[in-house]
Amino acid sequence: MKPSPELLRGLPDRFEHAVIAFVDADGYPLSVATGFRVDERGVVVLDAVAGDEVQPPEGEEVNVVFSHIRPQPGVGYDERRYVSLWGELRRSNGHLELASRREQHWDEEEMTFFELSERGVPQARRYFEQVSSETGRDVRPRLSLGWLFLRTTRLPFLSATFVPVLLGIAVAALHDSFSWWLAAITLVAAACVHLALNVANDIFDTLSGADEANVNPTQFSGGSRVILYGLVRLRSMVLLSLGLYAVGIGIGIALAATRGWSLLWVGVAGALISVFYTAPPLRLVHRGLGEIAVGLGFGPIMTLGAYFVLAREYALEPLLVSLPVGILIALILYVNEVPDRPGDAAAGKRTLPVRLSKEGVIRGYELAVAVTFALIAVFAVSGLIVRPAIIALAALVLALPVRRALRESYENPYALMPAMGKNIQLHLVTGLLLVAGYVTAIIADAVSDDPPSFLS
Amino acid sequence: MPLLPEPIEALLETALVSELTVLDSRDRPVTHPLIPLYDGELIYLTSSVLFSKKLEHIKGNSRVSLSISDPNAVQVERFARATIQGDATVDDSDLHSGWEERVLPLWRKKEPVIDMFLGKRVALPLFFERAIIEMRPRRAFLWEDGRTDRPPQVFELVEAVR
Numbered sequence: 001m002k003p004s005p006e007l008l009r010g011l012p013d014r015f016e017h018a019v020i021a022f023v024d025a026d027g028y029p030l031s032v033a034t035g036f037r038v039d040e041r042g043v044v045v046l047d048a049v050a051g052d053e054v055q056p057p058e059g060e061e062v063n064v065v066f067s068h069i070r071p072q073p074g075v076g077y078d079e080r081r082y083v084s085l086w087g088e089l090r091r092s093n094g095h096l097e098l099a100s101r102r103e104q105h106w107d108e109e110e111m112t113f114f115e116l117s118e119r120g121v122p123q124a125r126r127y128f129e130q131v132s133s134e135t136g137r138d139v140r141p142r143l144s145l146g147w148l149f150l151r152t153t154r155l156p157f158l159s160a161t162f163v164p165v166l167l168g169i170a171v172a173a174l175h176d177s178f179s180w181w182l183a184a185i186t187l188v189a190a191a192c193v194h195l196a197l198n199v200a201n202d203i204f205d206t207l208s209g210a211d212e213a214n215v216n217p218t219q220f221s222g223g224s225r226v227i228l229y230g231l232v233r234l235r236s237m238v239l240l241s242l243g244l245y246a247v248g249i250g251i252g253i254a255l256a257a258t259r260g261w262s263l264l265w266v267g268v269a270g271a272l273i274s275v276f277y278t279a280p281p282l283r284l285v286h287r288g289l290g291e292i293a294v295g296l297g298f299g300p301i302m303t304l305g306a307y308f309v310l311a312r313e314y315a316l317e318p319l320l321v322s323l324p325v326g327i328l329i330a331l332i333l334y335v336n337e338v339p340d341r342p343g344d345a346a347a348g349k350r351t352l353p354v355r356l357s358k359e360g361v362i363r364g365y366e367l368a369v370a371v372t373f374a375l376i377a378v379f380a381v382s383g384l385i386v387r388p389a390i391i392a393l394a395a396l397v398l399a400l401p402v403r404r405a406l407r408e409s410y411e412n413p414y415a416l417m418p419a420m421g422k423n424i425q426l427h428l429v430t431g432l433l434l435v436a437g438y439v440t441a442i443i444a445d446a447v448s449d450d451p452p453s454f455l456s
Numbered sequence: 457m458p459l460l461p462e463p464i465e466a467l468l469e470t471a472l473v474s475e476l477t478v479l480d481s482r483d484r485p486v487t488h489p490l491i492p493l494y495d496g497e498l499i500y501l502t503s504s505v506l507f508s509k510k511l512e513h514i515k516g517n518s519r520v521s522l523s524i525s526d527p528n529a530v531q532v533e534r535f536a537r538a539t540i541q542g543d544a545t546v547d548d549s550d551l552h553s554g555w556e557e558r559v560l561p562l563w564r565k566k567e568p569v570i571d572m573f574l575g576k577r578v579a580l581p582l583f584f585e586r587a588i589i590e591m592r593p594r595r596a597f598l599w600e601d602g603r604t605d606r607p608p609q610v611f612e613l614v615e616a617v618r
Contacts, residue, residue, distance in 0.1 A: 031523040047604075052596060052609060077569070117583055141581055142585075143578060147577070
């Protein structure tokens with residue numbers, strides 16, 4: 001790329017010296033530091049260097065590099081940046097003028113190191129292929145098995161499953177339908193389907209090119225990237241996903257056979273949403289339906305399913321209490337999709353943040369949060385869910401930094417990361433406070449034949 | 457074994473950044489800022505596979521030069537600038553952990569925060585798949601006080617490798 005006048009004119013403000021690199025008479029590269037300025041024409045003028053052995057040549061391509069770091073004693077350094085120019089030198093008035101033809105540069109204030117690294121992934125893959133070819137063995141990147149499983153399945157996201165399932169179990173327990181082993185096996189089945197969905201999502205995002213197009217992944221967004229990085233083969237991912245689905249669905253069928261075949265209504269709906277979230281032909285997430293699908297799957301479907309396993313019937317209460325949790329899980333996806341916008345758009349994933357303007361996305365977030373907490377207040381006050389569940393309103397405060405970060409850091413994925421974490425906490429804390437509300441009601445019910453109305 | 461002059465060793469031992477110049481497939485110089493590491497005999501640099509073009513270049517042409525030029529990035533009593541020419545080899549026999557055994561202790565001395573990043577290897581798995589560049593010096597140039605408007609002292613360390 002030819003250097004822009006802005007890049008060249010900015011050099012003296014950003015760098016204190018230059019290094020001229022050229023090929024010497026022995027065929028070795030040789031590099032010499034010197035001072036420089038940029039003249040009114042925008043030409044880099046380098047101070048002459050002394051000594052016959054280190055004279056840069058005229059009329060041959062040289063590489064002039066400007067590099068800067070700021071040492072941080074005892075830690076390392078920051079403020080990393082460099083500009084590399086290639087061109088020919090010409091002597092003029094005791095100086096060396098560089099006719100710059102092409103450039104390469106990086107400034108960590110303009111492009112984070114994480115993005116720079118992500119842009120290097122294709123080169124890394126080529127290098128592994130090259131080393132494999134040179135050595136005759138399959139050389140691949142590695143991680144320890146535990147870390148690899150955590151990364152591949154995106155294990156920490158299981159809180160999205162635990163909250164609605166625990167809620168369903170808590171509502172059932174309030175109505176005297178509880179069994180430890182049924183609760184545990186329901187959690188295992190739901191977790192398997194969730195992890196299978198995560199793995200399947202990565203498979204389809206890799207195949208569609210969405211992961212490769214996304215150069216700004218964060219710990220909350222952009223998928224596990226294990227296939228893209230070469231850590232896990234596509235075939236292994238397919239087998240893992242199928243295996244997890246088999247366990248989850250197998251347990252679900254066994255539960256349906258023992259607790260009531262009506263369980264299949266939510267079981268089949270959940271499995272279909274899970275599979276077709278990214279899988280063709282429906283590819284719900286590509287059609288802007290991903291947020292609704294996730295809200296349904298990790299809200300009403302999981303809560304109703306868990307409730308049914310224990311109570312052997314459906315009811316209105318678990319459905320109502322699952323709605324706030326479903327909206328908040330959809331909001332996790334919604335906010336996490338903000339940094340993924342360019343990659344998603346390139347891969348044809350028309351998510352809501354791809355479709356909406358920044359203002360639209362923020363307004364949507366505010367509205368969804370307002371509806372969530374209004375539902376909790378109305379349901380609890382009216383007694384449609386237990387009244388102690390109103391304590392979940394305390395979690396509303398967690399939405400404020402997310403809203404602020406969306407306004408201030410919408411275009412900066414890494415500055416948005418803390419807000420993405422806070423948004424996950426919003427779901428988790430709200431859900432756990434709802435569960436706590438039910439536990440309070442269960443305890444009140446157990447210790448008193450006629451508990452006060454604010455505890456039931 | 458070549459022995460670098462003491463002032464250049466002092467620079468290598470403290471420099472947080474250097475400029476490694478390699479030759480591309482058309483013998484054009486390409487320079488990369490990298491941390492130089494020195495064990496008293498050889499100079500080591502380490503490169504992630506993410507930025508491995510330089511490794512391909514070194515495999516194609518082993519001739520390299522390394523400059524220490526930034527007064528802000530070295531801690532020596534009397535600043536100097538140095539350039540070392542030499543022949544480099546790439547050790548990518550164990551990209552996953554070979555560099556941890558061979559160069560991490562040297563790297564840690566200069567950039568202690570690397571241990572914190574290494575603890576989060578799961579977040580940056582490809583960054584920590586790394587090759588070692590091993591550089592054997594053949595000639596060195598030293599500019600006292602960093603003044604390249606004066607001729608350098610030249611140190612011939614070994615016969616040129618042809």
